[in-house]
């Protein structure tokens with residue numbers, strides 16, 4: 001993670017980086033205090049994307065001035081904004097507003113201000129910023145902590161390819177699953193839940209053959225929340241059924257849009273184990289998929305089946321009977337049983353990323369992956385390796401006969417619009433071309449070894 005330079009002048013209003021005495025105020029008091037006065041402080045770290053290619057195209061000196069142009073544009077649009085450089089392609093912004101609710105609208109105003117093209121030596125050029133930010137009651141503002149939290153938000157924003165704004169006013173509440181579950185039904189209704197898509201690519205044909213839908217929550221004050229922070233709680237509180245039905249509806253609509261554009265690939269949805277023995281959910285999900293006119297598949301874990309095998313297997317048959325392809329997720333990570341594996345009506349087995357990310361650095365994992373591929377093929381299933389992050393892993397998987405790959409090397413999960421662009425521009429090919437040459441050349445050697 002690039003550290004923010006600490007030798008630049010402090011933001012106005014923040015006198016030093018020494019930790020100030022923390023105001024002892026209850027959260028409710030802090031929120032009340034914040035109602036009218038400009039006492040909610042935001043720090044946003046804005047990173048200019050594709051900086052390396054800009055620097056190559058325009059030269060180091062001109063590229064260094066780019067952030068000045070961005071800062072000037074932003075300060076003109078938001079006069080109360082404090083801006084200072086924090087690196088060659090990084091700008092730190094400070095803003096004081098009256099309440100946490102104002103945070104997302106400031107972020108929007110920054111985005112709008114940047115949207116119009118910049119004049120790069122006579123050429124109009126749209127710059128793209130990735131933003132990670134935090135907000136906190138001014139009474140609690142500790143600059144060092146805020147910058148560290150903003151840096152982490154920026155790291156998450158890069159990974160998610162989506163801006164992240166976190167509310168530190170009551171960080172504990174962000175981790176409180178009960179509070180999150182109270183908010184989840186409203187979040188679904190208000191459009192805060194959305195899906196990102198990650199392609200699965202068939203290795204031999206070098207074609208995108210399906211995609212996995214991954215749920216995210218864009219929380220108005222806590223920023224982006226990943227499924228790891230709320231799926232388990234949703235499973236415990238029964239909201240998982242409502243959430244998953246919403247996800248199925250959304251994925252059906254998106255799949256139909258893709259099909260109309262000539263990309264008729266199935267979209268796979270993760271189905272929690274608890275739902276596999278919920279007859280009401282199974283009935284509703286089948287009705288949605290049957291009426292949806294879209295190619296939808298489900299990913300389920302084997303552990304979920306082992307919990308209540310008879311009803312899970314019966315329900316999986318119901319899905320398979322209406323033409324829903326099933327993939328066994330996270331294979332190798334949890335409980336595995338050959339007896340059940342044989343009985344599952346699944347057409348795909350996904351090797352857990354735990355084994356794939358270590359593939360080229362461990363002695364044991366290639367053996368596990370190789371034998372899993374052979375086992376799946378013997379059971380008439382295709383194999384997907386998830387967590388493919390490097391060309392070396394892709395090359396080795398190709399040699400091992402793995403059918404499909406999914407992972408950051410090909411694409412991170414991206415929002416629907418970006419996924420459409422990814423498909424239209426065949427972006428997966430960039431990751432596929434060179435490794436293919438390597439593993440095709442080595443294939444004969446591997447087989448005779």
Ligand code: C2E
Pocket residue numbers: 198213214215226227228231244247269270271272299329330353357386387388389406407408409413
């Ligand atoms: P999963 O089903 O195993 O999903 C794959 C996870 O691996 C995703 O994390 C994805 O972002 C991440 N990933 C993809 N490629 C790579 C890679 O190359 N390297 C590494 N290190 N990671 C990679 P995410 O989106 O945070 O999802 C985490 C888990 O949350 C999922 O694991 C799934 O179990 C659950 N989940 C996500 N969406 C849903 C949903 O709609 N419903 C349910 N029930 N669970 C979901």
Ligand code: CA
Pocket residue numbers: 212270299329
């Ligand atoms: Ca999955």
Ligand code: CA
Pocket residue numbers: 329330350352353386
């Ligand atoms: Ca998985």
